[in-house]
Amino acid sequence: MKSNKLTAAAALPLLLAATLLFSACSKPKGGGQISGSARDTTLVVAMLGDADYLNPVLGASVTSGNITGLIYPSLLQSEFDTSTGLLNYLALEKSLRPVKSDDGGRSPKGALARTWTMAPDHRSITYILRSDARWDDGKPIVAGDFKFAYRLYGNPVIASPRQQYLAELLGADKGSVDFDRAIETPNDTTLVFRFFKPVPEHLALFHTSLTPLPEHVWKGVGPEQFRESKLNQRPVGSGPYRLFAWNRQQDVTLSSNPACVLPKPGNIRRIMFRIVPDYTVRLTQLQTGGVDVVENVKPEDFGAMQRANPNVELKTVGLRVFDYVGWSNIDHDWYNKTRKLRPHPLFGSPAVRQALTHAIDREAIIDGYLGTYGTICNTDISPSLKWAYDDTIKPLGFDPALSVRLLEQEGWLPGPDGIRQKNGKKFSFTLYTNAGNDRRNYACTVIQQNMKEIGIDCRIEMQESNVFFENLQSRKLDAWMAGWSIGLEIDPLDVWGSDLEKSRFNFTGYRNPRIEQLSELAKAKMRSEDARPYWVEYQQILHRDQPVTFLYWIRETHGFSKRIQGETLNISGTFYNLDDWSLKPSANTVP
Numbered sequence: 001m002k003s004n005k006l007t008a009a010a011a012l013p014l015l016l017a018a019t020l021l022f023s024a025c026s027k028p029k030g031g032g033q034i035s036g037s038a039r040d041t042t043l044v045v046a047m048l049g050d051a052d053y054l055n056p057v058l059g060a061s062v063t064s065g066n067i068t069g070l071i072y073p074s075l076l077q078s079e080f081d082t083s084t085g086l087l088n089y090l091a092l093e094k095s096l097r098p099v100k101s102d103d104g105g106r107s108p109k110g111a112l113a114r115t116w117t118m119a120p121d122h123r124s125i126t127y128i129l130r131s132d133a134r135w136d137d138g139k140p141i142v143a144g145d146f147k148f149a150y151r152l153y154g155n156p157v158i159a160s161p162r163q164q165y166l167a168e169l170l171g172a173d174k175g176s177v178d179f180d181r182a183i184e185t186p187n188d189t190t191l192v193f194r195f196f197k198p199v200p201e202h203l204a205l206f207h208t209s210l211t212p213l214p215e216h217v218w219k220g221v222g223p224e225q226f227r228e229s230k231l232n233q234r235p236v237g238s239g240p241y242r243l244f245a246w247n248r249q250q251d252v253t254l255s256s257n258p259a260c261v262l263p264k265p266g267n268i269r270r271i272m273f274r275i276v277p278d279y280t281v282r283l284t285q286l287q288t289g290g291v292d293v294v295e296n297v298k299p300e301d302f303g304a305m306q307r308a309n310p311n312v313e314l315k316t317v318g319l320r321v322f323d324y325v326g327w328s329n330i331d332h333d334w335y336n337k338t339r340k341l342r343p344h345p346l347f348g349s350p351a352v353r354q355a356l357t358h359a360i361d362r363e364a365i366i367d368g369y370l371g372t373y374g375t376i377c378n379t380d381i382s383p384s385l386k387w388a389y390d391d392t393i394k395p396l397g398f399d400p401a402l403s404v405r406l407l408e409q410e411g412w413l414p415g416p417d418g419i420r421q422k423n424g425k426k427f428s429f430t431l432y433t434n435a436g437n438d439r440r441n442y443a444c445t446v447i448q449q450n451m452k453e454i455g456i457d458c459r460i461e462m463q464e465s466n467v468f469f470e471n472l473q474s475r476k477l478d479a480w481m482a483g484w485s486i487g488l489e490i491d492p493l494d495v496w497g498s499d500l501e502k503s504r505f506n507f508t509g510y511r512n513p514r515i516e517q518l519s520e521l522a523k524a525k526m527r528s529e530d531a532r533p534y535w536v537e538y539q540q541i542l543h544r545d546q547p548v549t550f551l552y553w554i555r556e557t558h559g560f561s562k563r564i565q566g567e568t569l570n571i572s573g574t575f576y577n578l579d580d581w582s583l584k585p586s587a588n589t590v591p
Contacts, residue, residue, distance in 0.1 A: 040585045041269035043564070045575075046282040046291040048436055049465035050249050050275050054235045056211035057152045058227060060161045060504075061469065062485065063273060066575050067252055068211065070271070071237035073133060073141060073262050075209045077111045080488055080571050085385035086528055087488050089205040091115050092130060096202060109263035112141060112212075116205070122198035122526070125208060127191040132261055135214045135238050143185035148215035151179050157223035161504040164494045165207045168195045200526045206489045240266035240579035249275050266579040267566075277436035277465065283559075286312060292561040295574055298438065299371045299557070311562040315569045318555035319384050322377040323440060323483045325360070325431070325447065325549040327353055330509030332475045335500070341509070344478065346429060353546035354396065355406035359454050361398045365443045366552050373557060377550040379539040380495065382486055384571060387528060388535040393543050403454050412455075420455040428457035432471070433481040435462040440481050443551065447481075472507050475500075480507075483554075488572065490535060493519055496547070510547035 051064040059068055077090045081100070089096040090108035093115040113127045133141040150169075153160045154177050171178030173196045184192040193208045217236050221229045235243050239262060241254035252273045256266040274291060276282045283301060285291040287308045297305065297314060305312055327347035334342055347353060366374040375383075376395045383389050407420060407427075415421040419428060431447065433440045444460045451458035458479075463471065471477050484495075496519075497503030498511040518538045522531035558574055560567060563584045570576035 038270075040583060043268045043271045043293070043581065043583060044291040045271065045273050045293040046276045046285060046295075047273050048275075048277060048282075048295075049434070049469075051246075051252055051273075052466075052469070053227075053232055054243060054246070054252075055213075055232050057149065057158065057160050057162070057213065058232070060473075063252075066573070067243075067254065067273060068235075068237075069239070069575075070241040070254060070266070070578065071235050071239050071243060072211045072213075073112050073238045074110065074211060075112050075127065075146070076205060077108050078488075078572070082384070082571070083386075085382075085387050085389070087202070087206075089202070089209075091127075096205060112262065118201045118204060122195075122200065122204070124192060124194045125199075125201075125204045126193075127208075129189040129191060131189055133238060134259065134261075135217075136236050136242055136257065136259065137214075137217070139214065139216055140188065141212065141214075141238060142188035143191040144188070145212040145215050146191055146210075147179065147183040147185050148219065149210065149213040150177075150183055152213065152218075152223075152226065153210055154179070155223050155226075156501065158226050159501070159504065161494065162210060163502045163504070164491070164497060165210055167493070168197060168199050168203075168207060170194045170196050172196060198524070198526075200523065200528075202489070202528055203491070203523055206491065238262060240264065241271060244270065251275060264579075267582045271578070279436060279438045286559050286561070289561065292564055293574070294559045295556065296439070296554075297557050297559045298369070299373050302557070305559060313560045313562050314557055315560060315567075316373070316555050316557045317569045317571055317574075318373075319375070319382050319553040320488075320571050321483055321485050321554045321556055322380070322382075323443065323481065323551045323554070324377070325356075325551065326472075326477070326480045326482060326508055327356065327546075327548060328475075328478045328508055329353075329511075329547055332478065332509065335509065336475060341511070344509075345425060346427060346478065349410055350545045351406050351410050352412070353549070354544075355403040355410075355454075356451075357396045357546050357549045358399045358406070359403040359450050359456075360447055360549055360551075361450055362395070362551055363398060365446050368446070369439055369442050370552065370554065373555040374552040375555075377553045379542040379550060380484065380486055380492065381490065381535060381539055382553065385488070385490065388490060388532055390536045390539045393539060396543075396546075400450075400454050407454065414455050418455055419457050426457065427455070428459075429479045430459045430461050431479050431481060432461050432463055432468060432477050434465045434468045436465065440483070444481055473504070475507060475509070477507075491519070491523070492538075508547050510545070512541060512545060515541055 047063050049063055051067055052061045053059040053064055054067055056068045056072055079088045091111050091113040092108050112129055112133055114130050116125055116127045118125050129143060135141055152158055153162050154166045166172055166177050169177045170182035182194050214236050240257055240260050242257045244253040244255040246252045254271045256269050258265050282294045286294040287305055302314055328344045329348060331342050331344050362376055378393045378395055381388055411422045412420040412427055419426050431444055433444055448458045448460055494503055494505045496510055496515050497506055498516060500506055500509060515538060518534045522534035525531040565582045565584060566580050568577045
């Protein structure tokens with residue numbers, strides 16, 4: 001089985017910056033070091049930051065997504081067609097598109113759905129579920145678990161980052177999903193979703209595939225207590241792995257789930273996600289065999305790593321991840337106090353944001369750090385999504401003189417100390433990023449110098465990953481550098497939607513009615529390819545408005561111990577088929 005679970009974490013754009021730790025399971029202190037015979041049965045993965053929640057309703061970080069994808073079940077599975085950039089969806093007995101013969105032996109056996117039927121008017125989709133899947137406590141997984149979970153995803157008190165997935169359900173057009181009518185469960189193996197408008201089949205499959213939770217476990221927890229519940233420390237899933245232990249800011253360890261039929265128990269007995277914030281330490285641990293997987297190895301370290309340990313293998317994949325500089329389009333302080341909107345005093349003007357992009361030497365950052373593993377990014381639609389990508393857009397080039405003209409046209413003139421000012425306010429800000437990411441630290445230093453050259457005062461502040469992510473979620477930062485892993489199905493309103501309470505990833509506060517209109521027009525097309533003209537205009541508007549400065553797409557290169565067997569690196573994720581990995585005995589791989 002070489003399949004990819006379709007989970008919200010895999011589909012949504014995810015903040016790569018870091019994570020917010022919430023809680024931990026107990027474990028003997030000093031855990032995390034693997035020695036002796038245990039090493040032959042334990043895979044160790046080095047991660048930059050901890051999980052925020054091991055709960056698919058709440059989790060928003062990459063680490064959380066990696067882990068919950070192994071613990072919880074999924075309605076469907078998905079595969080990405082690299083020739084077209086389109087996603088395919090698979091149930092046990094049905095697929096949206098033909099499965100390619102060269103697909104590497106992928107299997108749909110991890111899906112909870114046996115099959116589905118789309119109504120002729122595209123206003124409902126009906127799933128027939130398998131009857132042999134059970135939660136880890138032995139209770140059967142039933143259609144009611146999905147309906148229960150969707151009420152949680154849509155509850156504004158819980159404030160799930162996935163609320164936009166419910167945007168087409170009955171009642172959503174009137175402000176509140178009518179769950180009694182929108183989701184029906186005639187019996188334990190029949191699940192019906194109803195929409196207030198026709199929805200293309202691929203989007204219906206995408207939006208109805210949010211991960212379920214066991215109703216019998218969570219039904220006594222109210223929305224106000226949901227985030228703080230101790231049940232978040234004891235996830236009850238049904239996937240290839242179970243939670244074994246969670247130590248704050250140290251490690252999360254999973255154990256193979258012997259009861260799993262979705263599709264089977266994980267091959268490796270235990271998987272430890274070890275939190276190692278420092279890149280150099282991560283690299284050293286990979287070279288010495290202390291960990292087995294390190295993501296995002298720097299190009300300049302490739303040669304030295306392989307010379308130091310020939311039993312380390314480097315693999316590259318792209319393009320799904322980009323770094324960006326976020327500019328607060330709205331006055332966040334004012335919004336947090338009043339829930340009213342007004343332009344940010346520095347970054348509220350598109351012309352100013354264009355000027356800032358022209359001032360940043362993106363090519364110098366790529367040349368100085370990524371080399372051939374980076375390419376200029378214009379918008380959040382990746383070149384990998386070939387059916388939608390607009391290759392006619394010309395990047396805003398590095399042009400300090402043009403940047404200065406744009407700023408001065410907006411009234412930002414040099415002050416007595418050389419720093420630009422307008423109406424007595426200096427153009428001075430702090431650029432925040434997460435500690436432990438050398439690539440972003442390098443980019444921030446270049447950006448700081450670029451800003452100085454055009455008369456802008458830019459200070460740099462590194463924050464611990466959990467603090468940084470919490471501040472972004474709370475919209476407390478005016479300018480920051482972070483990264484995103486894009487969704488492989490284009491559905492951008494989580495990031496750009498005008499309703500800031502529902503669009504939990506719209507950290508900038510960017511609002512453009514045409515962006516929303518184009519998204520809706522595109523999503524109304526029954527075939528993805530027919531929506532291309534709308535996505536082309538969407539990209540042109542983002543390129544013009546510059547709600548953020550898109551920096552570069554990254555061809556991610558990850559290091560793997562050669563004692564790992566069966567790994568398949570895929571744009572869907574580093575851990576695309578982790579439950580199929582196996583380990584050779586460590587004695588065979590000592591350099």
